[in-house]
Amino acid sequence: MELITYPFVETFAGIQGEGTFMGMGATFIRLAGCNLRCAWCDTTHSFDVDRARRLTVNELLQECSLTQPLVVITGGEPTLYNLQPLVTAIHKLDKRVAIETNGTNPIPAEWDIDWVTASPKPGSNYAINCRPNELKYVVDDRLSVTDIAADRVPPGHVYLQIESCRPESARKAYKMVVEYPELKLRVGIQLHKILGVE
Template sequence: MSGSYPVIELFESIQGEGYFQGLGAGFIRLAGCNLRCSWCDTRQALTLEKAALMTIDEILRAGRFTQPRVIITGGEPTLHDLGPLVKALKSVGKYVCLETNGTNPVPAEWGIDWITASPKPDSNYVLRCRADELKYVVDSTFAAAVVSAGAVPAERIYLQIEGGKAESAAKAYQIVMENPHLQLRVGTQLHKMIHVE
């Protein structure tokens, strides 16, 4: 198949966050990002410097994806034309998920099955794509007012604890409890808690 992508890493693990937390998945981490968040935990994916340019066939062979879900993440994967990659993954029976910062549209013709959008303060929490779930990192400046309530079904909005910080956890808890009408959830990073990639 044609098309090539700047790949940072291919691996299998559990999905550590959000709706599919705890379920097995394959991961394709692509390089390049249009934001520079201060608390980014995937800095190796911000630029193309550390990426290996791989064809779709190479990705499928090297990834050896055994789990039913494959998650395309980054960096910001919507900087690349994901259509051919998604088509190839679906042709081998995969349910394809995307993790995006929400700053770019996600064309319907790409055929993504599930979109996790994580609006960021560096983009004023803009959301330019449809989403199935939303994740917000709760840093010192975060406020419930930025939540795109109504953009996804109730109970699919996660307030992610910034880097395991106690003050972030306390703030996320407080926001959830003070805004029952939003049906927010405190989100954790299960993969970090059980010490897997």
């Protein structure tokens, strides 16, 4: 049987900079390739699948030092690949697995991912085709409150993330939280960018 390989971009130990687990020590695994092209994407270096090294689960785990309690699989769009073998291997090392997805693809329950962060994007008309634990919307000029699917996650699990630290985005996120209290939104930041780390 042919072993599954993943297009590998980078790994680093740091802190989860976004969402519910913000500030927690995390090992990041970034895979290449994305089915969208967002105007303000901050990981365009993950787009080129052809240039990425293809690693088996074992090779990937050798590459990463899984020192942190949480492992965040991100991209790009990591759901383009069957993540089940990778998640199973990480669980055997007694680590929890979170994923960062744009929400366009279903995530099979068999993958057994512990925490799904979906960040619906304008390029997919804010599609959510998985079952997220939390939602993260980048507040750009286009985002409207009608795009926000607060009913898809438990109350208080929708983050309005400020786009590229822009003051207009921060003001818009603030206003949305205050004007729509019934949606139980939260302003979200990217702590790693404020701290100047990866």
